[in-house]
Amino acid sequence: MSWKPSASFKTLHTRAKISAQVRDFFSKRNVLEVQTPLLSSTSVTDPYIQSIPAIFQRTGSQVQETLYLQTSPEYAMKRLLAAGSGPIFQICKAFRQGEVGTFHQPEFTMLEWYRPDFNHHDLMNEMDDLLQLVLNKGKAERLSYAAAFVNTVGINPHFASLEELSFCAKKNGIIVNSTITDRDAWLDLILTHCIEPHFANNHPVFLYDFPISQAALAKIRNEDPPVASRFEVYYKGIELANGFHELQDSNEQRRRFENNLHQRNKLDLSPIPIDEHFPAALSHGLPDCSGVALGLDRLLMLILSAENIREVVSFGF
Amino acid sequence: MASYSTSEIRGGMKVMIDNDPCAIVDNEFVKPGKGQAFNRIKYRNLKSGRVVERTYKSGDSIEAADVTDIEAQYLYNDGSHWHFMCGDTFEQYQMDEAQVSDSKLWLKEQDKCVLTLWNGSPLGVAPQNFVILKITETDPGVRGDTSGGGGKPAKLETGAVVRVPLFVQQGELIKVDTRDGSYVARVKE
Numbered sequence: 259m260s261w262k263p264s265a266s267f268k269t270l271h272t273r274a275k276i277s278a279q280v281r282d283f284f285s286k287r288n289v290l291e292v293q294t295p296l297l298s299s300t301s302v303t304d305p306y307i308q309s310i311p312a313i314f315q316r317t318g319s320q321v322q323e324t325l326y327l328q329t330s331p332e333y334a335m336k337r338l339l340a341a342g343s344g345p346i347f348q349i350c351k352a353f354r355q356g357e358v359g360t361f362h363q364p365e366f367t368m369l370e371w372y373r374p375d376f377n378h379h380d381l382m383n384e385m386d387d388l389l390q391l392v393l394n395k396g397k398a399e400r401l402s403y404a405a406a407f408v409n410t411v412g413i414n415p416h417f418a419s420l421e422e423l424s425f426c427a428k429k430n431g432i433i434v435n436s437t438i439t440d441r442d443a444w445l446d447l448i449l450t451h452c453i454e455p456h457f458a459n460n461h462p463v464f465l466y467d468f469p470i471s472q473a474a475l476a477k478i479r480n481e482d483p484p485v486a487s488r489f490e491v492y493y494k495g496i497e498l499a500n501g502f503h504e505l506q507d508s509n510e511q512r513r514r515f516e517n518n519l520h521q522r523n524k525l526d527l528s529p530i531p532i533d534e535h536f537p538a539a540l541s542h543g544l545p546d547c548s549g550v551a552l553g554l555d556r557l558l559m560l561i562l563s564a565e566n567i568r569e570v571v572s573f574g575f
Numbered sequence: 576m577a578s579y580s581t582s583e584i585r586g587g588m589k590v591m592i593d594n595d596p597c598a599i600v601d602n603e604f605v606k607p608g609k610g611q612a613f614n615r616i617k618y619r620n621l622k623s624g625r626v627v628e629r630t631y632k633s634g635d636s637i638e639a640a641d642v643t644d645i646e647a648q649y650l651y652n653d654g655s656h657w658h659f660m661c662g663d664t665f666e667q668y669q670m671d672e673a674q675v676s677d678s679k680l681w682l683k684e685q686d687k688c689v690l691t692l693w694n695g696s697p698l699g700v701a702p703q704n705f706v707i708l709k710i711t712e713t714d715p716g717v718r719g720d721t722s723g724g725g726g727k728p729a730k731l732e733t734g735a736v737v738r739v740p741l742f743v744q745q746g747e748l749i750k751v752d753t754r755d756g757s758y759v760a761r762v763k764e
Contacts, residue, residue: 306611356582357612359604435592436632446610447630474609490608500608
């Protein structure tokens with residue numbers, strides 16, 4: 259074990275330069291930099307995002323309170339928007355329980371921003387401007403989630419059955435030694451194993467209009483088939499960002515939270531108290547807006563051709 | 576037998592996959608930001624020697640394999656089987672040609688080697704990294720060549736053929752690196 263930094267000083271200089279470029283980019287566009295709490299009494303209910311709990315105890319008190327390190331600043335930033343902040347951005351740490359790997363650290367740096375009156379395509383335009391500035395790899399390619407599947411593996415992700423999805427993975431050489439009984443798991447598997455490796459290497463790729471079962475906090479458009487106004491950003495096959503044309507309907511938001519809690523229960527995961535401030539803010543009125551979160555460590559990895567995320571943080575986990 | 580969770584699996588661990596003993600080569604954590612987590616596990620099947628990949632849902636567990644390496648001595652070949660003895664227990668083991676595989680090219684009677692056992696039965700054998708073997712056949716070298724540039728093939732007492740410098744002669748002992756089959760040096764008797 260070494261006491262020394264896991265990143266070189268050249269890398270830390272590049273990191274500082276990128277942060278400065280990002281701040282300059284948003285300042286020129288009159289987007290306000292904000293900070294929101296990293297420690298909160300609730301957290302996300304997503305069944306596939308786990309929060310790291312922290313025990314809080316007031317000095318002199320015996321009462322222990324479970325708080326959570328935030329997995330993203332999303333709810334707090336939307337409360338600012340509902341209160342009338344206008345466009346905002348934040349560079350902050352985010353925490354995810356259990357996630358360690360070549361591209362994962364339990365503590366990582368996120369750039370998140372929100373734009374009132376933008377739909378997800380408007381926000382993709384702005385993302386493209388930012389990436390052209392910091393990556394300098396030209397305009398991004400846009401590809402619908404359905405087109406990515408049809409073009410690469412020849413199935414339609416909105417309609418394919420469990421059997422078709424499992425057969426598709428097998429046909430592409432992926433042998434799974436676990437029982438997978440839900441469509442979204444198969445879609446995640448095919449996307450990560452069979453499609454992402456085929457994305458263009460010389461410019462970013464924006465994947466948009468996700469299946470409604472993966473809407474998360476995005477609006478759903480009732481087209482044929484209905485799709486979620488959600489997008490993801492990839493460069494060299496690496497997932498860099500996730501964005502939504504944000505859901506404004508508080509009743510629908512509550513249904514999604516409850517559905518998450520139901521799924522968590524089925525997966526034997528601990529329940530998470532619903533953050534009541536968030537649906538309350540939606541009831542008050544979230545402006546029509548889009549928001550996106552980008553992993554700055556991974557962006558830095560791609561800029562510097564780093565092999566492991568530890569190489570771009572001063573002290574890797 | 577114990578089992579390991581996907582999060583505990585590391586390179587070198589011995590596990591049972593599809594009913595065969597395997598050695599883990601690599602374990603990659605794959606997780607979309609909002610999606611489900613998987614582990615892509617690359618391993619060597621210790622029976623076939625092939626390196627393959629399987630995907631698991633993160634959190635699933637894989638049974639550990641009772642695979643151990645022991646120091647042994649190579650005894651003899653009876654024409655169809657190679658016989659070995661563990662130096663500690665004096666227990667004897669035999670392997671057929673497929674199990675001994677390329678290692679047979681470096682095994683000289685009485686030499687030390689490492690046997691890999693699965694549930695007590697041998698799966699394979701690894702020779703020592705460096706062995707000393709006699710040259711049984713090689714063309715006479717060009718007189719005056721001492722640099723080793725160029726080289727020539729030489730057949731060894733075990734049947735292996737290695738490239739040696741021109742000055743090395745039939746009947747001499749040489750030290751060979753068994754990992755790549757390369758000549759290291761001439762050895763005096």
